[in-house]
Structure formats: C-alpha cells, structure tokens
Amino acid sequence: MKCMVIILNKTEVLDDLLTKLGDNGINGATILSSTGMAHRLLNERENEAERFIGSLRFLLNPEREENKTVLVVLRDDQVLLARAAVHAVLGDLSKPDSGIMFTMPVDFIEGGSFKI
Numbered sequence: 001m002k003c004m005v006i007i008l009n010k011t012e013v014l015d016d017l018l019t020k021l022g023d024n025g026i027n028g029a030t031i032l033s034s035t036g037m038a039h040r041l042l043n044e045r046e047n048e049a050e051r052f053i054g055s056l057r058f059l060l061n062p063e064r065e066e067n068k069t070v071l072v073v074l075r076d077d078q079v080l081l082a083r084a085a086v087h088a089v090l091g092d093l094s095k096p097d098s099g100i101m102f103t104m105p106v107d108f109i110e111g112g113s114f115k116i
Contacts, residue, residue, distance in 0.1 A: 002079055002103040002104065003103065003104045003105075004074055004082050005102055005104070006072070006101045007034065007099050008099045014068050017085065017086065021085045024081040025078070028112075029070050029072045030071040033066050035067065036067060
C-alpha cells in the first residue's frame with residue numbers, strides 16, 4: 001500500500017482532480033489547506049508597504065496564498081491510475097506552479113471504513 005501526497009498549487013482544479021480520481025475507482029481522500037515554505041518566509045520578511053501590496057494581491061487572487069494537499073491511501077495497483085488522473089488534470093508537473101506528487105509506503109491501516 002502507498003500514501004500518495006498531491007500538493008496542488010492550482011487549487012481551482014481540486015474538484016476536477018477528485019472527480020478524475022473517482023472515475024478511476026479511487027474514492028477516498030483527505031484534503032488539507034497548506035502553505036509552502038518559500039511563501040511563508042517571504043511573508044514574514046516583508047515590510048509594511050510590501051504587506052499592503054501583498055494584501056491587495058490576496059484580494060485579487062486569494063488562491064495563490066495557499067495550496068491544497070491531498071492525501072490518498074492506495075493499493076499498489078492503483079498508483080498508476082492515480083498518477084494518470086493527476087496528469088490528466090494538471091498536465092506536466094515539471095512546469096512551475098503546477099504541483100508536486102509523491103508516494104510513501106504504508107505499513108498498516110487501522111480504522112476507517114474503506115477497504116484496501
């Protein structure tokens with residue numbers, strides 16, 4: 001089993017991604033709001049004028065202030081399906097500001113109502 005982590009910079013595609021995962025038989029995910037390290041450090045170092053401009057930027061484009069992190073526990077045979085779903089929605093992840101995807105091994109699962 002694997003835990004796939006998908007960090008979306010393009011938060012506007014979250015619903016499309018979840019739908020595409022579901023179309024591929026992947027029906028459970030946890031979604032977290034998250035902020036990247038570079039963005040956090042930049043915000044802490046801004047002076048007052050830059051904070052004001054940043055606030056205006058947030059009002060014009062609020063999604064750029066945070067990411068969405070999607071956690072999905074998968075059987076090994078579902079990993080390629082999940083990757084295909086991510087690529088179908090996000091395209092080439094090597095392009096700036098698209099997102100990051102990786103998996104980690106899952107040793108066991110306890111609780112929850114899903115079947116692996």
